[in-house]
Amino acid sequence: MSVPILNYLVLSAVLFSIGALGVLIRRNALILFMSIELMLNAVNLAFIAFARQWGDVAGQVIVFFVLVVAAAEVVVGLAIIVNIFRTKETVDIDEIDLLRG
Amino acid sequence: MEARDFLALTPMLIVTGTALFVLMLDLFLREERRGWLAGLSLLGVVAAFLANLYLPTFGEPLVQGMIRFDALTQFLNAVFLLGCGLAVMLAADYTRRQGIARGEYYCLVLLSTLGAMLMGASADLLMLFLGLETLSIPLYVLATFLRKNPASQEAGLKYFLLGAFSSALFLYGIALLYGATGTTKLDGVLQGLSGAMGAAPGLVLGGLGLLLVGLAFKAAAVPFHSWAPDVYEGAPTSVTAFMAVAAKAGAFAAFLRVLAISTPALAEGWALVVGWLAIATMALGNVVAVVQLNLKRLLAYSSIAHAGYLLIAVAVGGTGALSEPASAGLLFYLLVYTLMTLGAFGVVIVAEGRGENLSLEDVKGLAWRYPWVGLAMALFMVSLAGLPPTAGFFAKFYVFRAAVEAGSWGVVLAIVGVVASVVSVFYYLRVVYYLYLRPAPAAEAPAAGGQAEAEAGRPVYLSRLAAWGLGIAAVLVLFLGVYPTAALQWLTEIAAAAMGAVP
Numbered sequence: 001m002s003v004p005i006l007n008y009l010v011l012s013a014v015l016f017s018i019g020a021l022g023v024l025i026r027r028n029a030l031i032l033f034m035s036i037e038l039m040l041n042a043v044n045l046a047f048i049a050f051a052r053q054w055g056d057v058a059g060q061v062i063v064f065f066v067l068v069v070a071a072a073e074v075v076v077g078l079a080i081i082v083n084i085f086r087t088k089e090t091v092d093i094d095e096i097d098l099l100r101g
Numbered sequence: 102m103e104a105r106d107f108l109a110l111t112p113m114l115i116v117t118g119t120a121l122f123v124l125m126l127d128l129f130l131r132e133e134r135r136g137w138l139a140g141l142s143l144l145g146v147v148a149a150f151l152a153n154l155y156l157p158t159f160g161e162p163l164v165q166g167m168i169r170f171d172a173l174t175q176f177l178n179a180v181f182l183l184g185c186g187l188a189v190m191l192a193a194d195y196t197r198r199q200g201i202a203r204g205e206y207y208c209l210v211l212l213s214t215l216g217a218m219l220m221g222a223s224a225d226l227l228m229l230f231l232g233l234e235t236l237s238i239p240l241y242v243l244a245t246f247l248r249k250n251p252a253s254q255e256a257g258l259k260y261f262l263l264g265a266f267s268s269a270l271f272l273y274g275i276a277l278l279y280g281a282t283g284t285t286k287l288d289g290v291l292q293g294l295s296g297a298m299g300a301a302p303g304l305v306l307g308g309l310g311l312l313l314v315g316l317a318f319k320a321a322a323v324p325f326h327s328w329a330p331d332v333y334e335g336a337p338t339s340v341t342a343f344m345a346v347a348a349k350a351g352a353f354a355a356f357l358r359v360l361a362i363s364t365p366a367l368a369e370g371w372a373l374v375v376g377w378l379a380i381a382t383m384a385l386g387n388v389v390a391v392v393q394l395n396l397k398r399l400l401a402y403s404s405i406a407h408a409g410y411l412l413i414a415v416a417v418g419g420t421g422a423l424s425e426p427a428s429a430g431l432l433f434y435l436l437v438y439t440l441m442t443l444g445a446f447g448v449v450i451v452a453e454g455r456g457e458n459l460s461l462e463d464v465k466g467l468a469w470r471y472p473w474v475g476l477a478m479a480l481f482m483v484s485l486a487g488l489p490p491t492a493g494f495f496a497k498f499y500v501f502r503a504a505v506e507a508g509s510w511g512v513v514l515a516i517v518g519v520v521a522s523v524v525s526v527f528y529y530l531r532v533v534y535y536l537y538l539r540p541a542p543a544a545e546a547p548a549a550g551g552q553a554e555a556e557a558g559r560p561v562y563l564s565r566l567a568a569w570g571l572g573i574a575a576v577l578v579l580f581l582g583v584y585p586t587a588a589l590q591w592l593t594e595i596a597a598a599a600m601g602a603v604p
Binding site for chain 2: 009020029032036039047049050053054062066069076079084087093097099
């Protein structure tokens with residue numbers, strides 16, 4: 001018995017929303033970052049579900065590209081967060097507020 | 102991969118090769134020879150620029166339908182490479198002063214330019230996303246390049262978090278459009294869109310909406326602009342100059358490519374939504390810029406405001422048959438924006454010493470000590486304000502004219518644009534006022550730049566390369582202001598060809 005495509009799409013939308021809410025609500029830079037990763041993986045799920053629906057491998061190939069991009073983002077993002085932690089000893093984005101106006 | 106695929110990719114391959122070579126060469130250079138890196142990067146940019154101009158163009162998409170190398174790609178590549186070249190020229194001495202003259206800097210600038218070129222050339226939504234990321238990820242690193250400086254660290258973190266967030270939104274938009282039409286090729290999406298609107302309007306509208314939000318983030322359009330002033334202020338100024346140009350030009354290049362998939366059925370809603378974005382962006386950018394005393398922050402809000410003018414062209418460009426003047430106006434505006442923004446930031450770059458953050462007070466009377474620098478800044482400010490006889494005037498004129506021709510909504514947008522420009526004259530000319538009308542105490546010294554005045558007042562670090570960069574930008578801004586018709590003629594042909602190429 002196969003699960004309808006729609007279920008995957010709903011799951012993907014729910015995961016994406018959880019990620020987006022996390023970015024908007026949480027204040028810890030690392031958690032924010034993890035929420036963004038969750039959003040990207042929700043998109044991957046959507047791509048795979050649509051690829052199945054259209055019987056088209058292109059959607060599955062796109063997922064590999066997205067994975068590579070996400071990996072590159074992780075490298076840069078973690079470096080930035082570690083660098084800021086070394087001077088401020090916090091990754092709470094409410095306390096990183098030098099620039100404003 | 103066929104031979105012509107490589108031919109179309111040549112400019113991008115040259116940029117990539119230069120970036121990698123600069124990164125490697127850095128390991129073998131002694132400290133005092135680091136200046137070669139800027140020269141080498143510049144050489145690569147010029148080579149790519151020439152290759153881009155003299156390569157043949159192709160009507161159909163290449164590289165498995167991923168890349169278009171048509172007249173539009175050529176022009177966008179030329180704008181990106183011009184911006185990159187000027188940014189490298191302005192950065193060479195600045196990075197040395199700040200102690201960040203390393204190979205990575207130029208490597209990242211070149212890779213970011215590569216991303217913008219890929220965005221402008223993309224014929225596929227996946228390519229658009231990859232280009233966007235190739236553009237953005239190096240910029241995150243560049244924004245935080247002054248590693249020990251808290252402001253720069255904060256700029257990098259903010260830019261990274263909001264940039265990655267907007268990329269995720271953009272990507273979800275692509276996924277929804279793929280779900281609606283079964284392809285990510287731009288012309289395939291266009292063909293499938295009318296049918297998909299009937300079958301699954303939610304997917305289409307959600308997809309296009311998320312694409313719009315993602316690009317609006319990159320272009321720093323209100324209400325997705327909140328990162329821009331902080332990031333522009335905190336990042337090293339040479340990076341800010343490049344970022345203001347590359348990220349914005351890349352986003353609007355993507356807008357142009359996505360515009361082609363806006364069908365007449367969607368055009369009205371598109372014009373309305375983007376039009377409101379334009380109005381909000383122009384209003385907020387210009388009004389908040391009025392109260393800014395920090396030069397980089399002022400220019401940041403100015404660049405937000407200019408995103409608003411550019412969005413007018415995007416809003417009216419989607420309305421079917423009238424898209425040619427709007428697209429041509431958008432292209433002309435992009436070129437002019439690149440020149441005048443880099444020029445204005447360039448003056449801030451040469452006036453800024455190590456660890457400084459210039460305010461209006463700091464440049465008081467600068468024009469009396471360094472008349473040429475002052476004159477150049479005045480020219481860029483007048484151009485940004487959109488007064489004749491500079492290129493900025495004609496850039497605004499062409500966009501507003503295209504808007505007026507597009508119907509009543511376009512007229513409303515043009516009127517808001519004109520009012521916003523009038524407001525902008527105030528804060529741009531205030532900068533000129535500070536430069537000229539309040540001579541600093543030491544200004545009695547002879548007007549020609551020299552060592553004596555440098556000791557008397559604030560010095561300007563005008564290296565030969567930076568002077569050339571400022572000179573080129575200033576001459577082009579003047580030239581396009583006095584003689585814009587040839588450029589516009591050419592751009593109209595490009596726009597006609599690009600819009601005609603899509604079925």
